[in-house]
Amino acid sequence: MIRRIALFLATNLAVLVLLGIVMSVLEKAFGIQPGQNGTLLVFAAVFGFGGAMISLLMSKTMAKRSTGAQVITQPRNEVERWLFQTVERQAQAAGIRMPEVAIYDAPDVNAFATGATRNSSLVAVSTGLLRAMDRDEAEAVLAHEVSHVANGDMVTMALIQGVLNTFVLFLARVVGRTIDAMLSGNRDNDGGPSFFYYIIVTVLELVFGLFASMIAMAFSRWREFRADAGGARLAGRGKMIAALQRLAGNRGQSTLPDQIRAFGISGGIAHGLRKLMMSHPPLEERIRALREAA
The missing domain is CATH 3.30.2010.10 (Metalloproteases ("zincins"), catalytic domain)
Structure with a gap:
């Protein structure tokens, strides 16, 4: 479980940092200055939503191939x-x-x-x-x-990820410029950031990206409860509970690729902080929710 969570985080954060690097290059090329937060937000939205939407559009093809x-x-x-x-x-x-x-x-x-x-x-x-x-x-x-x-969960997940990516990219640069200005004694180097600004932004993207992943996983866990309830309506509550019980008795390492693992039905076991990074609630909680709903 720890290895799976670490791999999931590393993959998502690596994509976010890559988007950040490309955005930083364009930010410098277009000469976006401190105070131009509106322009910066537009750039962040283009990259934040662009990556999420491309992943969504390719999801079915990639799932088949992987x-x-x-x-x-x-x-x-x-x-x-x-x-x-x-x-x-x-x-x-x-x-x-x-x-x-x-x-x-x-x-x-x-x-x-x-x-x-x-x-x-x-x-x-x-x-x-x-x-x-x-x-x-x-x-x-x-x-x-x-x-x-x-329920449109795939689209909603992509939209949430797009919003989160946008604010990670945007806030990392706003906070990064503030820290860079403080470290440089508020000296204006022709309005451009220092070399350390890009290091600061990368670190902030990793930190903010971690919190963004927690928010995305919280939504993912909620949609599992909702899909269980939908499954109970379509197939019967008893059948849905029996299926989850069978899954609980057949725990094992998932072979689903990382990019679609959050869309699988099976869940794992985690406690404490690790639970915040789970895409699925523990199966025992899902079974209990169905029984209480009855």
């Missing part, structure tokens, strides 16, 4: 036929267009949904899930993923 998921176009056997018909029925009940349905080869009991819009999405299940779960439990997992799509 997991090796095989989309079911014409069901070849009874299992694929059942998967396709179940998702089709649930999509109609949820009021969304039929998602692509796929199977990917992995030993862990997992599934995920992704896609740029509610009507252009992908629902995929692992071979490990098909082996470990009965039909009722698998139906509930599919309902959970269809609920993610119906």
Whole structure:
């Protein structure tokens, strides 16, 4: 769990720092001066939302490639036929267009949904899930993923990440200029920042990025509770609870790539500060929430 969290943080912070470096180069090239916060905010928004939107638009293609998921176009056997018909029925009940349905080869009991819009999405299940779960439990997992799509969680997550990226990039530069001015004795070097300004900004991006990740993960945990409730409505509360109990009894290292791990159904165990960086609530909490809602 610690290694997974560290890898997730390192990946997200590395992307943020890369965006920051590119923005710093353009900031210098366009000669943005202290006090031009409006222009700076526009630059930050372009880069902050740009990265998040590109990731969203590429999410389905990247998910297929990274997991090796095989989309079911014409069901070849009874299992694929059942998967396709179940998702089709649930999509109609949820009021969304039929998602692509796929199977990917992995030993862990997992599934995920992704896609740029509610009507252009992908629902995929692992071979490990098909082996470990009965039909009722698998139906509930599919309902959970269809609920993610119906709730627009992928788009909302991208928008939240865009807002967070924007403010990280913007605040790092505003605070960085203030610290740089203090360190230089408020001397005006032709209105341009010193060399240390860029070091300060990079450090601040890492610090602010860490807090931004905590906010993004808090939303991710909340949307899991909401998708569980949606899965209970589509498949039945008993089936949803049974599916989560099965997941709790089949804990293991997720094989989902980092960029789509937050969209998987399975959750882990963490306590204290580590819990703040979890994309999913502990399964015991999710089961308890469904039982209390009943």
